[in-house]
Amino acid sequence: MPIHKVGVVGCGLMGSGIAHVVAQSGFEVVVREVTPELLDKGLKSIEKSLQRMVEKGSLTDVERDHTRSRLKGTTGLNDLKDADLIIEAIIEQLPDKKALYMELDKLCPKTTIFASNTSSLSITEMATFTGRPDRFVGLHFFNPVPIMKLVEVIRTIATDPAVYAEVVEFSTRLGKTPVRTSDRTGFIVNRLLVPYLLDAIRALEEGVGSIEDIDNSMKLGCGHPMGPLTLLDFVGLDTTYYIANIMFEEYREKRYAPPPLLRKMVQAGFFGKKSGRGFYDYSGPEPKVADLGL
Ligand SMILES: NC(=O)c1ccc[n+]([C@@H]2O[C@H](COP(=O)([O-])OP(=O)(O)OC[C@H]3O[C@@H](n4cnc5c(N)ncnc54)[C@H](O)[C@@H]3O)[C@@H](O)[C@H]2O)c1
Secondary structure, three states: OOOOEEEEEOOOHHHHHHHHHHHHOOOEEEEEOOOHHHHHHHHHHHHHHHHHHHHHOOOOHHHHHHHHHHEEEEOOHHHHOOOOEEEEOOOOOHHHHHHHHHHHHHHOOOOOEEEEOOOOOOHHHHHOOOOOHHHEEEEEOOOOOOOOOEEEEEEOOOOOHHHHHHHHHHHHHOOOEEEEEEOOOOOOHHHHHHHHHHHHHHHHHOOOOOHHHHHHHHHHHHOOOOOHHHHHHHHOHHHHHHHHHHHHHHHOOHHHOOOHHHHHHHHOOOOEHHHOEOOEEOOOOOOEEOOOOO
């Protein structure tokens, strides 16, 4: 069955970007958040991102208006029941995802495909919360979704090959480059990226360099577009902390263990850019290096 209508669950950092890109690519989209306030925040960030594209000349006024007209927000899960594909991008907590999938499974016809944007949880395990493991895949986008070209498409041992092929094809219709990968925690990108980010925090903890020096080293010495501590602020320190814990639990390797400084920053509510404070302070017009008392 071809994909026409797409449901997106969660309109945070990733869900808002996914809803934007899917609507811009010509699909009908319904995006669900838990409260009207969070929905409003997510829809406003989509509006801002569309406006930025118009100002830069990468989207016309007409394309922006068409994108808007294909995109609806809701707080009711019921509005997603006739979607052909549901992309889940809620917080990285298995109990929340489990409750959601069990509800969605009751609500949606057997033909609906479920795709999780999880960074580190097991797609196979989530598929077992539903009666459709053959129609369950991982669809892992990157932040910011409208800009980053990659999407990892994850197949489990239970995924129907025809469903997998359909989701790969859907990803190319979004203008993304899909890579095929299997259900191993962290997939390809986070398996390589997470130990690098955690090592940057350990280097800071051990006094190897300052926040600025660590970031500048990787930017100017390795040609990375941003340093690891800036990247952590963009990804979200809370999200990175959840991911690191899940990867450590899975592999029991020291390189995935979250460093104490990361845990303390998350406990203090320093989640990075989205909370206004992480390794940098975002309260002024320009980010400033944060005083972490190190
Ligand atoms: N942050 C990243 O760079 C990144 C990259 C790729 C994948 N991911 C994955 O994407 C998912 C979302 O991450 P994020 O960074 O967007 O987090 P986020 O905290 O910015 O957004 C999550 C949103 O989900 C909402 N939510 C929670 N339960 C819900 C429910 N039952 N129904 C609808 N909405 C619900 C929350 O209110 C919140 O707004 C996670 O699984 C994460 O691992 C994150």
